[in-house]
Amino acid sequence: MQHSVPRLVRVVGHNLRQGIHQAHSEVRRLHGAHARASVIERYMASHEVRCVQFGAGGNLLREWLNTDLEPPSPDVIYLDITEPLPFANGSIDFLFSEHLIEHVPHAEGASHVRECFRVLKPSGRLRVATPDLQFLIDIYTHTDHTDTQSRYVQRTIAEAFPQDGFYDGAFVLNHFVRHWGHQFIYDERTLSTALQRVGFERVHRWPVGQSDEPRLQNIEHHGDAISPEFNRLQTMVLEASKS
Secondary structure, X not given: OOOHHHHHHHHHHHHHHHHHHHHHHHHHXXXXXXXXXXHXXXXXXXXXXXXXXXXXXXXXXXXXXXXXXXXXXXXXXXXXXXXXXXXXXXOEEEEEEEOOXXXXXXXXXXXXXXXXXXXXXXXXXXXXXXXOHHHHHHHHHOOOOOHHHHHHHHHHHHHXXXXXXXXXXXXXXXXXXXXXXXXXXXXXXXXXXXXXXXXXXXXXXXXXXXXXXXXXXXXXXXXXXXXXXXXXXXXXXXXXXXX
């Protein structure tokens, strides 16, 4: 019995903390949803070309409406991509997210791209930058790694498995799919299919930072966190156009 009491205290404490966190999240959601309406209205009225970024974090894009689940500043409004988007049908020109869609389950990601299709104007475009499952497969299945791949493996082992890790792509694969809140890692085929299933007819892959649309060029900034070289290694960028 005496051994059960500490465990019970830990369980109750964990549940209490979880309940408090959920309550804070709900309060933040309700406050953010209420406060953003006027910001969206002003943005829509003052911009002929309307551009929305999801999951902006600290990457604030000029002339864009920057949104995030946890806005880091008053310049970013609250938006949860697992909920219906707060925009009218056919009202947005460009949508962009970077290293975001992999953080929600596949079903919610599918719902999100359906919402993106709904709010885009005809000829509007969605740009999605996300980790490419193929980069993990290549590191795991190949032994003749490039210099960049080799250094990526070494860095992962040094940071995540410093005591008992050794040089093997399996460590990268396991770490990547289990950490940072990742829920579903797409490859080009699965993401392209998800986009096409909701109505997008033209899907094109671009290198990081590149596009034939000036407003979509050089807007990725994940490389600031992990290095531009590693960002190019792990990231695919797809643009989907609405006809």
